[in-house]
Amino acid sequence: MSEKRATVQIVSIGDELLIGQVVNTNASWMATLLTEKGFHVLKIITISDKSEEIFSILEEVSGRSDIVLITGGLGPTKDDTTKDVICRYFSSKLVFSEEVFSNIERLFYKRGISVSETNRKQAEFPDKATIIPNSIGTAPGLWLEQNNTLFVFMPGVPFEMKEMMGSKLIPLLSEKFHPDTFIFRTIHIQGIPESSLSDMLEKWERGLVSENLSLAYLPQPGILRLRISGTGSDKALLETKIQNKIEKLLKIIPDDIFGYDNDSLESVIGKLLMDRSATVSLAESCTGGYISHLMTSVPGSSKYFLGSLIAYSNEIKINELGIDKRIFRKEGAVSKEVVEQMATGILRKTGSDYSVATSGIAGPDGGSAEKPVGTIWIAVASHSGVFSQKYIFGKMRDVNIKRATATALNMLRKVILQVPGYNSGSEI
Amino acid sequence: MSEKRATVQIVSIGDELLIGQVVNTNASWMATLLTEKGFHVLKIITISDKSEEIFSILEEVSGRSDIVLITGGLGPTKDDTTKDVICRYFSSKLVFSEEVFSNIERLFYKRGISVSETNRKQAEFPDKATIIPNSIGTAPGLWLEQNNTLFVFMPGVPFEMKEMMGSKLIPLLSEKFHPDTFIFRTIHIQGIPESSLSDMLEKWERGLVSENLSLAYLPQPGILRLRISGTGSDKALLETKIQNKIEKLLKIIPDDIFGYDNDSLESVIGKLLMDRSATVSLAESCTGGYISHLMTSVPGSSKYFLGSLIAYSNEIKINELGIDKRIFRKEGAVSKEVVEQMATGILRKTGSDYSVATSGIAGPDGGSAEKPVGTIWIAVASHSGVFSQKYIFGKMRDVNIKRATATALNMLRKVILQVPGYNSGSEI
Numbered sequence: 001m002s003e004k005r006a007t008v009q010i011v012s013i014g015d016e017l018l019i020g021q022v023v024n025t026n027a028s029w030m031a032t033l034l035t036e037k038g039f040h041v042l043k044i045i046t047i048s049d050k051s052e053e054i055f056s057i058l059e060e061v062s063g064r065s066d067i068v069l070i071t072g073g074l075g076p077t078k079d080d081t082t083k084d085v086i087c088r089y090f091s092s093k094l095v096f097s098e099e100v101f102s103n104i105e106r107l108f109y110k111r112g113i114s115v116s117e118t119n120r121k122q123a124e125f126p127d128k129a130t131i132i133p134n135s136i137g138t139a140p141g142l143w144l145e146q147n148n149t150l151f152v153f154m155p156g157v158p159f160e161m162k163e164m165m166g167s168k169l170i171p172l173l174s175e176k177f178h179p180d181t182f183i184f185r186t187i188h189i190q191g192i193p194e195s196s197l198s199d200m201l202e203k204w205e206r207g208l209v210s211e212n213l214s215l216a217y218l219p220q221p222g223i224l225r226l227r228i229s230g231t232g233s234d235k236a237l238l239e240t241k242i243q244n245k246i247e248k249l250l251k252i253i254p255d256d257i258f259g260y261d262n263d264s265l266e267s268v269i270g271k272l273l274m275d276r277s278a279t280v281s282l283a284e285s286c287t288g289g290y291i292s293h294l295m296t297s298v299p300g301s302s303k304y305f306l307g308s309l310i311a312y313s314n315e316i317k318i319n320e321l322g323i324d325k326r327i328f329r330k331e332g333a334v335s336k337e338v339v340e341q342m343a344t345g346i347l348r349k350t351g352s353d354y355s356v357a358t359s360g361i362a363g364p365d366g367g368s369a370e371k372p373v374g375t376i377w378i379a380v381a382s383h384s385g386v387f388s389q390k391y392i393f394g395k396m397r398d399v400n401i402k403r404a405t406a407t408a409l410n411m412l413r414k415v416i417l418q419v420p421g422y423n424s425g426s427e428i
Numbered sequence: 429m430s431e432k433r434a435t436v437q438i439v440s441i442g443d444e445l446l447i448g449q450v451v452n453t454n455a456s457w458m459a460t461l462l463t464e465k466g467f468h469v470l471k472i473i474t475i476s477d478k479s480e481e482i483f484s485i486l487e488e489v490s491g492r493s494d495i496v497l498i499t500g501g502l503g504p505t506k507d508d509t510t511k512d513v514i515c516r517y518f519s520s521k522l523v524f525s526e527e528v529f530s531n532i533e534r535l536f537y538k539r540g541i542s543v544s545e546t547n548r549k550q551a552e553f554p555d556k557a558t559i560i561p562n563s564i565g566t567a568p569g570l571w572l573e574q575n576n577t578l579f580v581f582m583p584g585v586p587f588e589m590k591e592m593m594g595s596k597l598i599p600l601l602s603e604k605f606h607p608d609t610f611i612f613r614t615i616h617i618q619g620i621p622e623s624s625l626s627d628m629l630e631k632w633e634r635g636l637v638s639e640n641l642s643l644a645y646l647p648q649p650g651i652l653r654l655r656i657s658g659t660g661s662d663k664a665l666l667e668t669k670i671q672n673k674i675e676k677l678l679k680i681i682p683d684d685i686f687g688y689d690n691d692s693l694e695s696v697i698g699k700l701l702m703d704r705s706a707t708v709s710l711a712e713s714c715t716g717g718y719i720s721h722l723m724t725s726v727p728g729s730s731k732y733f734l735g736s737l738i739a740y741s742n743e744i745k746i747n748e749l750g751i752d753k754r755i756f757r758k759e760g761a762v763s764k765e766v767v768e769q770m771a772t773g774i775l776r777k778t779g780s781d782y783s784v785a786t787s788g789i790a791g792p793d794g795g796s797a798e799k800p801v802g803t804i805w806i807a808v809a810s811h812s813g814v815f816s817q818k819y820i821f822g823k824m825r826d827v828n829i830k831r832a833t834a835t836a837l838n839m840l841r842k843v844i845l846q847v848p849g850y851n852s853g854s855e856i
Contacts, residue, residue: 015644016655018469019612020460022646025451027474032448041446046455046472049644053470060488110802110820111621118623136824138623157647159827216449282738288724289717292738296716299792299825307744310710310720310736312729316778320735350744364727397727 005040006177007065011057012046013072013082014156026071026158030165037170038179038231039067049073051081058089063147066177069169072156074139082153083126090144090151092126100125104138129153132168136160141169150176183238184229186218187246188259190410194219197253204248211241221399222406223265255419258410265409266294266301272416273304273354280412281350282308283321283342285333286360286376290405306350311342321345334359334371336379340388343381355381356412358404363397374400378408380415380422387415387422433468433659434605435493439485440474441500441510442584454499454586458593465598466607467495468659477501479509486517491575494605497597500584502567511554514581518572520554528559532566557581560596564588569597578604611666612657614646615674616687618838622647625681632676639669649827650834651693683847686838693837694722694729700844701732701782708840709778710736711749711770713761714788714804718833734778739770749773762787762799764807768816771809783809784840786832791825802828806836808843808850815843815850 010030016022024046031041042065047053054073061068073082087093101123108115122138125131132141132152137160143152152169154161173179189197194217198205208215208228218225228245230238250257259268273280282291292308295301311317314333318325323341331337342357360376367373373395379388391407393400414422438458444450455472462469470493475481482501489496501510515521529551536543550566553559560569560580565588571580580597582589601607617625622645626633636643636656646653656673658666678685687696701708710719720736723729739745742761746753751769759765770785788804795801801823807816819835821828842850 015642015657016646017456018459018472019463019610019657020456020458020469021612021614021655023451023453023456024472028445028448028451030448031446035447041448042476044446044452044472044474048470107822110800110822112820113621113624116623116627118627122623136822136827159649159824163824218449284717284720288729288733289712289720289736289738290724292712292717293721293829296718296738296740296790297826297829301716302740302794305716306741307748308717308736308738310717310724310738312724312736313734313778316735320777349748350741362724366730398725401721401725 005038006067006173006179007040007042008034008067008069009042009061009065010044011061011068011070012044012156013049013054013070014046015048017046018048026156026161029158029162030069030071033165033170034069036182036184036229037174038182039173039177049081051085054082054085055089058085058151062149065149067150067152067173070151070153071161074141074153074155083124086126086129086142086144086153090126090128090146092128092144094124095127096120097123097125097131099133100131100140103133103140107138132164132172134160134164135167136163143172180231180233181235181238182229182231183235183242184227185242185246186261187226187228187249187257188263188265189224189226189253189256190222190258190265190406191256192224192253194224197224200252201249204245204252207248208245211245213241213245221402222404255414258413264294264298265406265413266298269295269409269413269416270298270301270304272413274300276353276416278353278416279304279306279350280354280356281306281346281352282355283346283357284308284310285312285317285342285358286362287358287401287405287408288312288362290401291356291358291408294405294409306352309346309349317342321349332371334361334375334377336377336388336390339377339379340381340386343379343386343388347381353382354412354416356408357381358408360391360400360404362400362404363395376400376404376407378404378411380408380411382415387411433466433608433610434495434601435468435470436462436495436497437470437489437493438472439489439496439498440472440584441477441482441498442474443476445474446476454584454589457586457590458497458499461593461598463610463612465602466609466659467601467605468610477509479513482510482513483517486513486579490577493577495578495580495601498579498581499589502569502581502583510581511552514554514557514570514572518554518556518574518579520556520572522552523555524548525551525553525559527561528553528568531561531568535566560592560600562588562592563595564591571600608659608661609663609666610657610659611663611670612655613670613674614689615654615656615677615685616691616693617652617654617681617684618650618686618693618834619684620652620681622652625652628680629677632673632680635676636673639673641669641673648830650831683842684838686841692722692726693834693841694726697723697837697841697844698726698729698732700841702728704781704844706781706844707732707734707778708782708784709734709774709780710783711774711785712736712738713740713745713770713786714790715786715829715833715836716740716790718829719784719786719836722833722837734780737774737777745770749777760799762789762803762805764805764816764818767805767807768809768814771807771814771816775809781810782840782844784836785809786836788819788828788832790828790832791823804828804832804835806832806839808836808839810843815839 129142134140139155141154347355363373374393557570562568569582641658775783791801802821
């Protein structure tokens with residue numbers, strides 16, 4: 001199969017990238033999306049925001065790929081000289097855009113801010129450029145063609161760039177270049193370490209190669225994603241091949257796959273609860289609100305998420321969750337007894353159908369010989385009982401919080417689904 | 429003052445970087461260290477590991493900077509390609525290096541592995557290159573000079589590259605180039621939009637230019653960072669110049685700067701509370717636990733953070749925080765009255781010295797004509813009263829949660845510091 005993909009060079013503008021203050025995650029995000037959509041990223045170039053540097057990079061990349069994507073240098077302030085450079089390089093001149101200005105006015109009006117002189121200047125655009133609207137920020141993107149290259153300029157603010165690229169630019173590029181079909185599916189797994197999974201999947205992985213499919217392991221704290229991908233002209237055939245491999249994978253690890261593609265533990269749990277018209281509440285100690293944050297980041301979560309108690313101090317644990325003081329003194333906050341009482345306490349208090357509780361030592365300090373940093377108890381309660389497990393993670397606070405959160409959410413998922421071994425909790 | 433820093437181009441080799449599977453943290457790490465040591469990074473270029481790409485990038489970067497640092501393509505598997513390219517580009521030939529071979533033998537002996545024929549090939553090096561020993565891996569680095577440019581090749585494995593760069597390469601470069609000092613400071617601001625700040629600082633910014641200092645605006649949801657930087661031979665003078673500009677900035681926006689450099693809102697608030705031996709608790713609705721998560725992500729936060737109630741359902745707001753039911757029905761959950769009662773309710777319940785409450789419509793659904801998506805009330809309570817403000821943000825749930833969180837934390841900071849206008853709350 002010959003290489004038919006349209007080629008892309010990515011140019012990131014920003015002194016903060018060159019002095020190492022900011023890691024260029026924008027470029028990686030763009031490269032991932034472009035690759036997934038069937039484009040071939042040839043080069044990523046990071047340069048300063050000095051106008052002569054921007055001008056010379058335009059000369060350098062021109063004609064060397066079908067597309068050049070440039071981010072940064074389009075904000076409202078004075079470090080943004082890009083528009084002048086565009087005018088010079090593309091022999092264009094700045095004209096006031098009523099459309100861009102009214103978008104700025106609309107955004108500012110909603111935020112209760114008045115429009116300034118700087119904002120009028122922001123609405124000036126090179127006359128040869130086509131504007132790409134920015135639905136969530138004041139600086140739109142733009143594109144121009146020259147020397148058989150499509151030059152696209154986008155703001156560098158990550159969430160504005162991502163929104164613009166996903167909803168406006170990718171459809172535009174796909175229509176212009178009809179890239180070969182690249183298909184991938186991502187499988188989300190919780191609770192199996194990367195090296196163990198790799199051993200378990202050895203035979204299954206060999207099968208992928210003979211079908212011209214590729215596999216990548218993408219680990220995150222507490223979660224492991226597998227990405228199966230393939231390229232070709234027959235989309236339906238590719239989809240079937242990948243689906244067959246997933247069916248085989250499900251036979252090897254039936255209970256640990258919690259979702260696919262854009263699923264997250266919190267969105268999957270949200271659907272499970274909605275399907276059952278069930279509700280949930282949380283009593284978090286060591287996870288400090290991170291489980292609540294993830295659950296409430298799902299649109300519509302107010303339908304099943306009643307609330308949480310972040311019980312950091314011992315007084316709050318005892319007074320608000322009704323923990324037995326003698327047991328608390330005897331076993332300590334990080335114990336099976338206390339985490340189970342936290343889970344049943346919040347269940348009673350909120351009247352939810354399910355509850356989750358965490359209690360542990362996130363670190364970096366606070367450990368002991370008996371309970372080292374990284375020791376974390378997690379409990380899930382429901383009307384049929386309470387189930388708990390102990391984990392020992394590492395020494396890094398942020399990683400421990402994330403691993404405990406993923407583990408707790410997956411435990412809740414398994415209890416809801418009554419996975420064998422997860423419904424045999426003690427009676428409340 | 430003329431620019432006297434030695435210039436550097438960084439070239440990262442690796443297909444995994446171009447498909448977005450790996451974020452180029454190596455380049456950021458190198459850029460940070462080089463900048464701190466007084467070198468000027470002009471460009472970061474990421475290319476594929478195909479040999480023709482490597483050859484053509486050598487032609488492209490040659491003569492355009494004093495130094496070119498190339499990472500990747502020197503491991504035991506890809507070795508031959510890069511070394512062949514080097515031989516071709518620098519008209520050199522491969523010779524066996526006894527020194528490199530004995531290092532490989534030493535490492536293998538320690539790991540209990542025997543040396544193979546492939547390893548002998550690994551010890552062959554271009555005869556015009558000077559070897560940079562690798563004390564923790566088998567692939568050494570090397571450097572060559574051509575066209576007034578010093579070309580340095582290093583392995584791409586992060587810990588090997590870092591060790592080599594810190595202990596061998598930086599001393600070598602410093603001796604060769606006697607670099608000038610580069611200094612930067614970052615100023616963190618909350619609550620002023622980028623364009624408004626740009627208007628307010630117009631005169632102050634002009635002053636920077638005449639002092640040969642540079643400025644960059646670095647926005648994040650709800651937070652704006654300013655970076656002032658400068659280069660010169662006199663480090664103390666530079667530090668004073670930058671400090672003077674910060675003093676002048678403090679006169680223009682005395683209350684909105686919350687920190688510098690590695691500070692975060694949550695770490696700054698942590699210090700303020702520790703200094704006062706004060707405690708805090710939260711009643712979060714629309715922010716769903718994100719404020720709690722940030723506060724508890726600070727090591728040692730259990731000393732001042734007592735806990736939170738994430739009151740998502742109306743029942744929990746009313747039952748657990750003692751909200752007046754009639755007021756709740758009349759004003760709705762997203763109102764001045766309810767958010768203030770939430771703040772005073774959690775203060776009473778936990779006995780903390782300060783409390784913060786949020787209630788709003790994070791979106792994407794749930795808005796009305798009177799209270800559109802993005803409407804958010806924030807209250808801060810203390811023993812001396814309760815203070816609240818209303819904000820109208822945008823339509824994106826995740827951005828709204830982040831902006832509301834940054835705004836709420838900064839409001840708490842201002843109340844703790846008794847900033848004028850933030851201590852005139854109503855009596856509890």
